[in-house]
Structure formats: structure tokens, C-alpha cells
Amino acid sequence: MAEAPAFDELFRLAKRSAVHLEMRDGYMPSDPEYIAWRDGARGTSRYLDHEASPWLALMRDTVGRGVSVQRARIVSEPVTDYIRFEHHVTAGNVEAGEQVRWLPRRRASDLALPGNDFWLFDDTLVVFLHFTGDGELSPDGDEERTADPAAIRLCSTAFESVWERAVPHDEFELV
Numbered sequence: 001m002a003e004a005p006a007f008d009e010l011f012r013l014a015k016r017s018a019v020h021l022e023m024r025d026g027y028m029p030s031d032p033e034y035i036a037w038r039d040g041a042r043g044t045s046r047y048l049d050h051e052a053s054p055w056l057a058l059m060r061d062t063v064g065r066g067v068s069v070q071r072a073r074i075v076s077e078p079v080t081d082y083i084r085f086e087h088h089v090t091a092g093n094v095e096a097g098e099q100v101r102w103l104p105r106r107r108a109s110d111l112a113l114p115g116n117d118f119w120l121f122d123d124t125l126v127v128f129l130h131f132t133g134d135g136e137l138s139p140d141g142d143e144e145r146t147a148d149p150a151a152i153r154l155c156s157t158a159f160e161s162v163w164e165r166a167v168p169h170d171e172f173e174l175v
Contacts, residue, residue: 004145007127007143008054008058010119010121010125010127011058011059011061011062011067011069011121012058012061012062013121014062014067014121014122015067015122016067016068016122016123017067017068017069017070017120017121017122017123018062018067018068018069018070018119018120018121018122019068019069019070019071019072019119019120019159019163020069020070020071020072020117020118020119020120021072021074021113021114021117021118021155021158021159021162022071022072022073022074022117023073023074023113023116023117024117024131024135025075025076025079025080025082025083026080026082026083026134026135027082027086027131027135028135028136028137029082029134029135029136030136033045033046033047033085033089034082034085037085037088037089038081038085042088045088045089045092047089047092048089048091048092049092050092050095050096053092055096056092056093056095056096057096059093059096059097059098060096060097062097063096063097063098064097068099069097069098069099070098070099070100070101070159070163071093071098071099071100071101072100072101072102072103072159072162072163072166073086073100073101073102073103073166074103074104074105074108074113074162075102075103075104075105076104076105077104077105077106077175078175079174079175082135083174084174087102087169087172087174090169094169094170099168100168100169101162101163101166101167101168101169101172102166102167102169102172103162103165103166103167104175107165108162108165111158111161111162111165112154112157112158112161113158113162114128114151114154114155114158116128116129116130116144117129117131118155120152120155120156120159123152123156124147124152125145125146125147125152126145126146126147126148126151126152126155127143127144127145128143128144128145128146129142129143130142130143130144
């Protein structure tokens with residue numbers, strides 16, 4: 001059996017689309033970039049630097065090949081400090097070619113959503129992401145991959161429902 005491709009390789013293998021649904025109000029509180037932002041650094045994050053960020057380079061390359069990369073975030077209001085940080089650094093994602101939208105959680109109450117954040121690649125593979133209660137990556141395995149048609153259908157439908165209601169990044173105002 002062939003070894004599964006590394007996570008970043010999934011973007012290089014994508015032919016049409018990579019969509020991401022985020023539903024937490026905080027991630028990786030130990031991230032040095034977040035800690036620096038929280039402590040007052042506002043313009044220096046590597047998440048804004050296309051030369052220093054492997055993620056932004058990957059997104060630029062992926063979008064440059066014609067793959068649509070969309071990210072939707074469901075957030076509670078008022079937003080957490082982490083979401084304020086995420087909103088701040090999203091300019092880098094947008095400049096790299098990602099399309100990003102935000103949906104206030106109160107507007108998602110009637111949507112059927114999976115239990116975990118996920119990436120869906122070309123409507124053929126779902127990668128569920130697992131976090132601890134405080135937002136760190138799970139030490140028991142930070143991802144779960146499936147090509148199960150029911151999971152793909154759930155995630156595709158959930159993402160499209162959120163995307164339709166969500167506000168584009170440049171129009172979303174933090175509350």
C-alpha cells in the first residue's frame with residue numbers, strides 16, 4: 001500500500017478545488033505569531049510575509065495552477081482575541097489567492113455541520129482536523145482522512161451552505 005501524501009502535497013495534487021471550513025473561536029494559543037500579536041506586534045507576522053511563509057507560497061502556487069482555494073470561518077460574536085488576530089493576518093491569505101469569508105455563528109444555527117473543521121479536496125477527499133479543547137493540535141492525531149461518499153456529501157453541502165451566507169473578508173467587520 002502506498003504511503004498517503006503529506007498534507008501540503010494534497011494541495012499540489014488538487015486539480016479543481018480545496019475548501020476549508022473553520023468552526024472554532026481559537027486555534028494554537030501557543031503559536032509565537034499569535035503571542036507576538038497579542039502582545040502588540042501588528043505588522044510583523046510571517047503570516048503576512050509572502051517570502052517567509054511556506055503556507056502563502058503553497059497557496060500562491062496552488063491558485064496559480066487554477067485551483068480554487070476557499071476558506072470559510074464560522075465565528076462567535078463578539079469575536080475572541082484569536083479571531084481578531086486571524087482576521088488581521090488573513091490579508092496574507094487573500095493576497096496569496098485564497099478566497100475567505102466569515103459567518104457569524106448566530107447565522108449558522110440551522111445549518112447541518114460536521115463535528116470538526118475540515119479541508120475538502122476536489123470533492124473526493126475530506127481531511128478532518130482534530131484539536132484539543134484549548135485549540136492545540138490533538139496529540140492523538142491531528143487529522144483524519146476519508147473518501148467516504150457520505151462524509152464528502154456532508155462536508156460539501158455544509159461548506160456551500162456556509163459560503164452562501166458568509167461575508168467576504170474585505171466586507172466583514174469584527175464585532
